[in-house]
Amino acid sequence: MGITTKALLKSLWVFHLSTGSCNNCDIEVLDCLTPRFDIERFGMKLVGSIRHADVLLVTGSCNRKSAERLISLYKEAPQPCLVVAIGECSMSRGIFMPSYNCPRPLDSLVPVSAYIPGCPPKPEAIISGVVKLIQKIKGK
């Protein structure tokens, strides 16, 4: 494991992007930051700009307008940028799969490193997914 990977895994900074979600996943993501679940003990915190982030956290079903913004955000992110899909909508678009405004799922737009299923996923599931993501990158 090189020094960059080690530094990356020491403290993952997260940029949270909602591509048209119902806000339930967003609430669960914020719940992870509360003292009860305290995801900062893994060195994670939300940052305000994608240029500071290591992880792009995506919730929602990627509609036509937000998909363009998602791709431009992914291009702006410093590499390596890990993309984490949270919730059913960002994985398979959920009930919006036949919708006229959601033509493509997230993983056909940008490469996704981890999927966290659930509608919405519990904070425990998010933490477990994040730990698995760290293990996966360590294993590489």
Place this chain on the structure above:
Amino acid sequence: MKRKQVLQDLTTRFKQDILEVFDKSKTRVYIEIRPEAIIPIARYIFKDLDARFNIASGIDTRKFIEILYHFTFEELALLISLRVKLDRAKPAIDSLTPVSEAFNWIEREMHELLGIQFKGHPGLKRLLLSDKWPKGVYPLRCDYKEWDKTAIRDRGVK
């Protein structure tokens, strides 16, 4: 004014323009009107009777394109829905935006999603759909067909 008076006032004042009054429940009345008369009736309800304009909803019912303008009378706990039926081939109606700015965005939304022409609207441009959406395709019409060849309509599980 009481509920009964409001309804009586409307039906006598706009006798020729009201086609049907459907008194659904204590709190809900549907009034079907001729599309040509929308401006005077809506102006009277909105400005003179001081009702709140809640929202308008457009529906494609296969026979007609319907618009329901929902007005609420809060002190009477009454919701009056003005129903207009428009020709499906070329739906057009007078815009209510000159009456009040409250009608502006919902008319733009109905214009892009259902293809209703609002005559006299000051800026009938796109509100919600993406810029790449083709012209003349209205997603909330019954006969909407998928136009995007790149769309993926499965969940990636075979």
